[in-house]
Amino acid sequence: MDKIKILVAEDARLIQKIYESGLLQDVFEIRIVSNGENAMKVHSAWNPDIILLDMRMPEMTGYSVLKEIREKNEDNSTTIIMATVLSYEDDIEACINLGIQGYIVKPIKVGEIGEKILKYYRKVNPEKARAALDELREARKREKEIKKERAGKAQKDTADVKNKETEEKTAEDRVQKENSLNREEDP
Amino acid sequence: MKEDWGANPIDLEEALEIVDGDEELLKEIYHDFLDDYPEVFAKIKEDILRGDAHSLNSSAHKFKGMLKNIAAITASNIAFELEGMGKKQDLSRAGETLERLDEACKGLKAFILKCENASSEFSIKQPVSSTEKRITETANILIIDDDKMLCNILCHHLEGMGYAAVYALTLKQGLLRAASEAFDVVFLDVHLPDGNGLEALPKIREVPSTPEVIIFTGDSDPDGAELAIKCGAWDYIEKPPSTKKMTLPLVRALQYRDEKKKRKPRMSLKREGIIGTSPQLEACLDLVARAVNSDSNVLITGETGTGKELFARAIHQNSPRSNKRFVVVDCAALPGSLVESILFGNEKGAFTGADRAREGLVKQADEGTLFLDEVGELPFLVQKSFLRVIQERQFLPVGAKREIEVDFRLIAATNRDLDEMVRNDQFRSDLLFRLHIHKIEVPPLRARTADIKELAVYYLNKLCESYGTETKGFSPEFLEALKAYQWPGNVRELFNALEEVLSVARHEPTLFPHHLPTYIRAKLARTSLSASGGPKDDSPSVDILKDLAREDFPKIIDFRSTMERQYLQKLMQLAHGSKKEACQLSGLSRTRLFELLKKHSIWA
Numbered sequence: 070m071d072k073i074k075i076l077v078a079e080d081a082r083l084i085q086k087i088y089e090s091g092l093l094q095d096v097f098e099i100r101i102v103s104n105g106e107n108a109m110k111v112h113s114a115w116n117p118d119i120i121l122l123d124m125r126m127p128e129m130t131g132y133s134v135l136k137e138i139r140e141k142n143e144d145n146s147t148t149i150i151m152a153t154v155l156s157y158e159d160d161i162e163a164c165i166n167l168g169i170q171g172y173i174v175k176p177i178k179v180g181e182i183g184e185k186i187l188k189y190y191r192k193v194n195p196e197k198a199r200a201a202l203d204e205l206r207e208a209r210k211r212e213k214e215i216k217k218e219r220a221g222k223a224q225k226d227t228a229d230v231k232n233k234e235t236e237e238k239t240a241e242d243r244v245q246k247e248n249s250l251n252r253e254e255d256p
Numbered sequence: 257m258k259e260d261w262g263a264n265p266i267d268l269e270e271a272l273e274i275v276d277g278d279e280e281l282l283k284e285i286y287h288d289f290l291d292d293y294p295e296v297f298a299k300i301k302e303d304i305l306r307g308d309a310h311s312l313n314s315s316a317h318k319f320k321g322m323l324k325n326i327a328a329i330t331a332s333n334i335a336f337e338l339e340g341m342g343k344k345q346d347l348s349r350a351g352e353t354l355e356r357l358d359e360a361c362k363g364l365k366a367f368i369l370k371c372e373n374a375s376s377e378f379s380i381k382q383p384v385s386s387t388e389k390r391i392t393e394t395a396n397i398l399i400i401d402d403d404k405m406l407c408n409i410l411c412h413h414l415e416g417m418g419y420a421a422v423y424a425l426t427l428k429q430g431l432l433r434a435a436s437e438a439f440d441v442v443f444l445d446v447h448l449p450d451g452n453g454l455e456a457l458p459k460i461r462e463v464p465s466t467p468e469v470i471i472f473t474g475d476s477d478p479d480g481a482e483l484a485i486k487c488g489a490w491d492y493i494e495k496p497p498s499t500k501k502m503t504l505p506l507v508r509a510l511q512y513r514d515e516k517k518k519r520k521p522r523m524s525l526k527r528e529g530i531i532g533t534s535p536q537l538e539a540c541l542d543l544v545a546r547a548v549n550s551d552s553n554v555l556i557t558g559e560t561g562t563g564k565e566l567f568a569r570a571i572h573q574n575s576p577r578s579n580k581r582f583v584v585v586d587c588a589a590l591p592g593s594l595v596e597s598i599l600f601g602n603e604k605g606a607f608t609g610a611d612r613a614r615e616g617l618v619k620q621a622d623e624g625t626l627f628l629d630e631v632g633e634l635p636f637l638v639q640k641s642f643l644r645v646i647q648e649r650q651f652l653p654v655g656a657k658r659e660i661e662v663d664f665r666l667i668a669a670t671n672r673d674l675d676e677m678v679r680n681d682q683f684r685s686d687l688l689f690r691l692h693i694h695k696i697e698v699p700p701l702r703a704r705t706a707d708i709k710e711l712a713v714y715y716l717n718k719l720c721e722s723y724g725t726e727t728k729g730f731s732p733e734f735l736e737a738l739k740a741y742q743w744p745g746n747v748r749e750l751f752n753a754l755e756e757v758l759s760v761a762r763h764e765p766t767l768f769p770h771h772l773p774t775y776i777r778a779k780l781a782r783t784s785l786s787a788s789g790g791p792k793d794d795s796p797s798v799d800i801l802k803d804l805a806r807e808d809f810p811k812i813i814d815f816r817s818t819m820e821r822q823y824l825q826k827l828m829q830l831a832h833g834s835k836k837e838a839c840q841l842s843g844l845s846r847t848r849l850f851e852l853l854k855k856h857s858i859w860a
Contacts, residue, residue, distance in 0.1 A: 081292065081318070082291075083326065084327060090276075107652040125321075128644065147496070176327065179275050210484075216278070
């Protein structure tokens with residue numbers, strides 16, 4: 070099955086990274102842009118399944134992007150999800166009126182973001198969403214194992230280095246001691 | 257208290273949950289935060305200064321989102337307060353709140369850096385940590401303040417933090433100590449029994465150990481603080497000083513010094529063809545050296561022909577980016593329809609005629625330096641796209657599906673008054689704000705006449721070499737003439753004139769004033785005539801009249817109107833927009849001032 074194409078529009082670098090880590094490449098194909106105008110351009114050129122829009126971005130807000138997309142595409146085929154920091158509810162309300170499939174609240178969490186998005190995508194394409202969810206859980210498991218293995222190896226390496234250092238130190242001490250003993254005996 | 261230093265500014269449990277236990281990622285996003293937050297913070301500050309509530313609402317919201325995503329609870333709450341103020345359009349307390357946000361961010365930064373040391377909490381490793389440790393061991397601090405008790409307490413605290421601290425109670429003593437011992441940081445009070453600390457500041461900065469100076473300003477006097485920074489102080493602390501207030505500026509100053517020490521000593525600035533030794537030029541080169549040591553944006557201003565591009569090249573050549581490209585964008589020569597494609601590149605087939613993909617100039621400057629020449633001519637619409645590139649260091653080529661990241665150092669140059677252009681809505685204030693982090697003003701040639709001889713010798717020798725003729729001698733009169741002329745076209749005009757001189761005097765061994773181009777000789781003759789003859793006038797001289805030819809001579813009514821307008825503009829600038837002050841300065845009545853301002857639509 071084709072991967073689910075997600076366009077992420079978010080201008081803060083650190084949050085972009087969290088999306089990147091959470092939306093695993095085994096399951097999703099993602100493109101990240103950092104402002105609304107580019108989101109519009111990539112949307113029309115790439116035709117993603119899902120758009121994740123940050124509510125406030127420089128120049129063209131998520132809301133304006135949403136509005137423009139909805140006005141252009143009458144079939145409402147793209148799943149649009151808003152990312153927001155909850156504060157003033159009227160923002161979300163306006164978006165819901167324009168037809169968003171869902172919204173997620175910051176902080177975005179690596180472990181949750183994929184599932185949250187798929188939950189909303191299920192309404193549009195249940196079959197693909199379910200398959201992707203299984204795939205995602207598998208992929209996350211795999212990733213965790215790899216990380217664990219890597220961490221274990223790193224720990225072992227550090228331990229090895231320490232052992233080696235201790236051995237060397239002991240050997241050095243021994244030589245020094247012997248030397249000083251020899252000196253005492255010399256005269 | 258909310259911003260208590262004892263409380264963790266970050267909820268670590270939440271932070272680890274955000275990254276799903278991935279410490280590497282956590283480390284990365286905190287680094288991103290440290291890199292990116294100053295810009296977002298600056299935007300918020302700018303919004304508050306401009307009183308733009310709507311924009312503040314947005315920028316504070318943005319910041320809140322970032323802070324939430326690194327689990328910085330306290331700071332994100334303060335950003336939330338600011339956002340609310342923007343929403344309610346009530347900025348009356350925004351200044352204070354911004355200060356609290358600043359404090360919280362500093363605390364956050366210190367905390368992140370501290371966490372790198374103590375890997376028990378989370379293991380962010382950055383080279384700075386070792387730096388911090390090292391400087392703690394060796395830093396020497398001098399406090400110059402006449403309050404003995406305060407000095408004792410501060411010394412005690414500083415020693416407790418692992419620094420060596422001593423104090424002096426008078427300026428004289430302080431200067432003596434600073435000159436005879438090596439200090440890293442000097443805390444300096446402004447009001448001392450035997451003098452003003454600010455006046456002594458330059459002397460302290462010049463002692464062999466060149467300490468960083470942090471000023472204690474009294475009376476919460478904002479001008480004093482500004483003056484302190486202008487005089488070269490590292491930072492200022494409002495009185496009464498406390499350890500809490502002192503710690504961060506101190507740590508940052510020490511970090512800065514340590515980084516400065518670590519930097520390879522630069523033997524001398526590669527001058528890249530910048531000729532001269534006049535104090536004006538040296539001062540300018542000092543600024544170049546300062547710009548070289550950072551990676552921030554630079555704005556070079558100066559009249560046409562002063563060699564702004566040379567200075568830009570010098571910055572590039574002396575910077576760590578010197579082995580990468582120096583890409584020049586002549587903003588005045590960008591063709592309207594293709595601007596975006598030239599700057600940002602395009603995919604094949606992005607528009608009619610795009611028969612192949614093109615790499616934009618911005619991308620070509622990756623890892624190198626991008627030089628925007630005549631930035632004042634950048635079309636208003638492109639300014640917006642550019643602002644975004646500067647902010648995000650990412651852009652979308654025309655017709656592309658993926659944004660490209662770039663890493664360049666930006667240098668811009670202009671001979672226009674960008675502040676004035678901003679006032680006339682011809683240049684975006686936010687772009688200007690980001691451009692002039694370092695500002696270098698290249699002096700006009702007439703302000704550095706001491707360099708004219710050296711410049712002329714250098715260029716003539718170069719010309720002679722390329723023409724294969726023998727080098728020429730200068731008659732004293734020739735040099736005098738060069739120095740007397742005003743050079744409105746600056747070094748470029750000088751070089752052009754010398755080329756003309758050489759073509760006239762190709763076979764003559766010595767150069768005389770009559771070899772100079774006719775227009776220069778004519779102007780010199782007029783100047784000397786008006787200088788020797790004619791009644792002396794004590795009223796302020798109006799230079800423009802001197803250069804007016806018969807055919808350009810204006811009607812008196814036009815002339816008066818132009819002058820009036822210029823006078824008013826300068827007046828309002830000097831009075832910082834205060835009409836009361838403007839009346840005092842000009843001797844105009846309030847009604848008359850209003851009338852005139854209205855007539856020239858200076859407030860429009």
